[in-house]
Amino acid sequence: MKQTEFDLLIVGGGMVGASLAIALENSELTIGLIETHPLKSNSQPSYDDRGIALSYGSQRIFDSMGLWSDIAAYATPIKQIHISDRGRFGVTRLSADAEHVPALGQVLLARELGFQLNQRLQQQANLTLLCPAQVEKLNQHTDAVELTLNTGQHYSAKLVVAADGKNSTIRQLLGIGSWQQQYQQTALTANISTDKKHQGWAYERFTDTGPLALLPMSENRSSLVWTVKTGEEKALLALSDADFLQRLQQRFGYRAGRFVRVGQRHSHPLTLMQADMPIQHRIVFIGNAAHSLHPIAGQGFNLGLRDVAVLAELLHNEHDDCGNMQILHCYQQWREQDQDHVVKATDNLVKLFSNDIKMLGHLRGAGLAIMDNLPFAKHWLAQKSMGLGQKQPRLGRGMQL
Numbered sequence: 038m039k040q041t042e043f044d045l046l047i048v049g050g051g052m053v054g055a056s057l058a059i060a061l062e063n064s065e066l067t068i069g070l071i072e073t074h075p076l077k078s079n080s081q082p083s084y085d086d087r088g089i090a091l092s093y094g095s096q097r098i099f100d101s102m103g104l105w106s107d108i109a110a111y112a113t114p115i116k117q118i119h120i121s122d123r124g125r126f127g128v129t130r131l132s133a134d135a136e137h138v139p140a141l142g143q144v145l146l147a148r149e150l151g152f153q154l155n156q157r158l159q160q161q162a163n164l165t166l167l168c169p170a171q172v173e174k175l176n177q178h179t180d181a182v183e184l185t186l187n188t189g190q191h192y193s194a195k196l197v198v199a200a201d202g203k204n205s206t207i208r209q210l211l212g213i214g215s216w217q218q219q220y221q222q223t224a225l226t227a228n229i230s231t232d233k234k235h236q237g238w239a240y241e242r243f244t245d246t247g248p249l250a251l252l253p254m255s256e257n258r259s260s261l262v263w264t265v266k267t268g269e270e271k272a273l274l275a276l277s278d279a280d281f282l283q284r285l286q287q288r289f290g291y292r293a294g295r296f297v298r299v300g301q302r303h304s305h306p307l308t309l310m311q312a313d314m315p316i317q318h319r320i321v322f323i324g325n326a327a328h329s330l331h332p333i334a335g336q337g338f339n340l341g342l343r344d345v346a347v348l349a350e351l352l353h354n355e356h357d358d359c360g361n362m363q364i365l366h367c368y369q370q371w372r373e374q375d376q377d378h379v380v381k382a383t384d385n386l387v388k389l390f391s392n393d394i395k396m397l398g399h400l401r402g403a404g405l406a407i408m409d410n411l412p413f414a415k416h417w418l419a420q421k422s423m424g425l426g427q428k429q430p431r432l433g434r435g436m437q438l
């Protein structure tokens with residue numbers, strides 16, 4: 038049986054798997070990337086029209102990887118964030134000026150990010166693109182993991198990185214369980230034009246049916262993530278553009294101006310998932326394959342990119358055996374706290390802000406108002422949303438590998 042050997046096989050060429058391959062482009066590792074979809078196709082589900090808010094920390098990681106200069110032209114800076122609770126008096130405002138940073142984050146279309154990542158993958162000398170193809174079988178041996186693809190080809194590697202998304206095939210093949218929260222919520226995404234310039238404002242508005250976020254984008258558009266109870270999205274998807282805009286305006290109010298145009302609408306059912314055992318013999322799970330979040334605070338990809346930055350640092354100079362268990366333990370120890378914290382914080386936020394208990398509503402309003410007057414509390418929240426405040430890998434500190 039003919040088998041091709043690599044140091045590293047990455048399964049999944051979405052945002053996270055692609056970023057890991059690029060982060061390792063100057064290493065001596067031989068890398069194979071297996072992806073279900075052809076890289077040039079528009080069918081890759083994670084590269085749709087959703088707006089991705091990149092934290093300040095993620096921007097720094099991309100900058101250290103030499104990617105930010107390609108991405109910057111498509112990104113819109115977030116200068117301020119306005120957090121409010123519909124029907125309550127309290128608000129909290131965060132600003133880039135107060136944090137002494139040029140922007141709290143940057144927003145770009147997942148499609149445009151995907152295009153830039155795919156361009157870079159195609160120029161990478163130490164990378165073999167194995168797509169379109171899917172993993173069908175996996176065998177763990179002492180010194181390597183062997184993968185069989187639906188194309189009939191066999192590959193082996195010292196380390197397999199599973200970056201194959203929320204419903205990870207690798208997780209299923211290994212029979213690894215996961216902790217899941219079914220929120221019975223669905224996110225409706227669309228790009229919205231307003232009659233007023235957004236001036237870099239991002240809005241997070243909590244409503245009794247779920248949070249509603251508007252992220253600033255180019256040409257006076259904003260990216261909408263509207264969370265509704267599952268089932269309710271059907272009626273919203275079926276509305277005419279004018280009726281949809283009217284319904285949104287009722288829900289959001291006029292703080293961002295009048296909503297005048299809406300692009301294509303998509304829906305995404307929401308669950309929170311954390312894999313039980315993210316490291317295995319010669320296998321590691323990263324990104325959505327390890328933890329998939331509710332988009333309430335726009336943290337999913339940012340968390341996955343921090344997985345990438347740490348793993349790339351640990352693998353970069355590992356020429357002998359990049360799959361040894363010591364490296365994987367080290368990775369797990371480094372990432373555990375940040376992952377657990379973001380998963381729990383996201384879950385708590387969803388539960389706190391997605392219910393209509395009157396007393397809790399008053400407390401939320403008061404909490405937002407108090408926070409707005411406490412600079413240290415706002416600084417803490419801003420640091421968290423910028424992806425700072427934990428032990429930073431080299432790429433997160435602006436250093437190359």
Ligand SMILES: Cc1cc2nc3c(=O)[nH]c(=O)nc-3n(C[C@H](O)[C@H](O)[C@H](O)COP(=O)(O)OP(=O)(O)OC[C@H]3O[C@@H](n4cnc5c(N)ncnc54)[C@H](O)[C@@H]3O)c2cc1C
Pocket residue numbers: 048049050051052053054071072073074081082083087088089090091170171172200201202203205206207224226262305323324325326332334335336337338339340341
């Ligand atoms: C509505 C919404 C808004 C969001 N907004 C934000 C935001 O503002 N900021 C933020 O940081 N995050 C955000 N996220 C989260 C972000 O989209 C995800 O965290 C990110 O897409 C995860 O990337 P990934 O590469 O880990 O997984 P995926 O994007 O799911 O990619 C997995 C890849 O693996 C491939 N694959 C799957 N199975 C196989 C197989 N067997 N063999 C080979 N390949 C396979 C798939 O084709 C895919 O390309 C949002 C998510 C949603 C739903």
